[in-house]
Amino acid sequence: MTVTPLSAHAATHATARTAPAFRGRIGRDARSGHYAVPGRYRLHLSTACPDGLRIAVVHSLLGLDTDCPATFLPAVPADPERGHAVLRPLYEASAHRYPGPALGPVLSDSWSGRIVSTHTPDITRDLSRFGGAGPAPYPCGAESEIEAVERMCRQGVDEAAQRAGAAEGGQAERDAALGTLLETLGALDRWLDGRAYMIRDQVTAADVEVWTTLVQLDTVHRQHLDATAVHRIADHPALWSYARAITAHPAFGGHLDLAGIERRHRARCQGLESAGAAVQILDWTAHTTRP
Structure with a gap:
């Protein structure tokens, strides 16, 4: 299967559109800072958003409702300029005078009250750190x-x-x-x-x-x-x-x-x-x- 390369203009546009504000990772143990402790983290996402939908599916495949609970957001924020009101405290605690809209998806840390990540590929991969009861979405070697x-x-x-x-x-x-x-x-x-x-x-x-x-x-x-x-x-x-x-x-x-x-x-x-x-x-x- 062949993938046609992006033009320089399209690549720049895609990067600007998807560039994450926060990219913390869930590690394997306590030395990593953010490590997989059941109940410590929470997802905030809307399944109307393709990135939120991706994360929600992986979350369900792993059966993480208890270990990493999810809060589901409305499809459209009540205030599009400021984003979702429920996420404002997380953004403002994570970035002083954060100027942008508070949007999902977000993986937050309840211990610190801050955002771990807003980067969908990292979040979907890091959910596997919790184990989970379902099949591994990222099997070894794949x-x-x-x-x-x-x-x-x-x-x-x-x-x-x-x-x-x-x-x-x-x-x-x-x-x-x-x-x-x-x-x-x-x-x-x-x-x-x-x-x-x-x-x-x-x-x-x-x-x-x-x-x-x-x-x-x-x-x-x-x-x-x-x-x-x-x-x-x-x-x-x-x-x-x-x-x-x-x-x-x-x-x-x-x-x-x-x-x-x-x-x-x-x-x-x-x-x-x-x-x-x-x-x-x-x-x-x-x-x-x-x-």
Whole structure:
């Protein structure tokens, strides 16, 4: 499976959009400062946000409701400029006169009242430090494979879909982005034909990444694509069959907040809706299993 490299402009935009404010890590023992003590940490996230959804799925796969409880935030803060009121004390305790909005996802430390991390990849990996009752999302020896899947989804699907539906730029640029998107989906479709999971014979973080990316593609990105493009995206039967099957897993479908995703999209989106908005690829609610 080939990943098309990001252009310099796209890479800069992606870095600015996702750059974390805090990147503490959970270590293996007390020497690390932040170490895995049951009940010490709390997650704050919204499953309407793709990063929050990723973390929520991994959290459920590990069964960490008691060891690292989660607070679920509204899809849209009451005050978009300041963010979520419940998170302001954490941000202000962690950064003097913090000027930005208080947004999730956040992993906080109840001992200090401060933020450990707002960086989704670190948080999802560090949750495994608590052990957990479920299968390991990051099995030994699979890290490079998972990272390759993450890059593929980010560059070949998420960012390509954004460029394909962008109002700015020329038609040639949008067509090239759509080509990248369809090429990536085709590679995933061929890879998943006859397979239940991405890289192992059990659910891993690679499946979390692919599923969350497909949710975002069908619920957000398609709204800015034309109907022909959405039909071409839908024409990957193995990929969307895989998405239906994964959605039936309670740790995945149980966190799917379609109404919240829609509210968040409407609050953030500055683009024009296109004909593809009327062409739903998957009936996600028909395959959702609540825990």
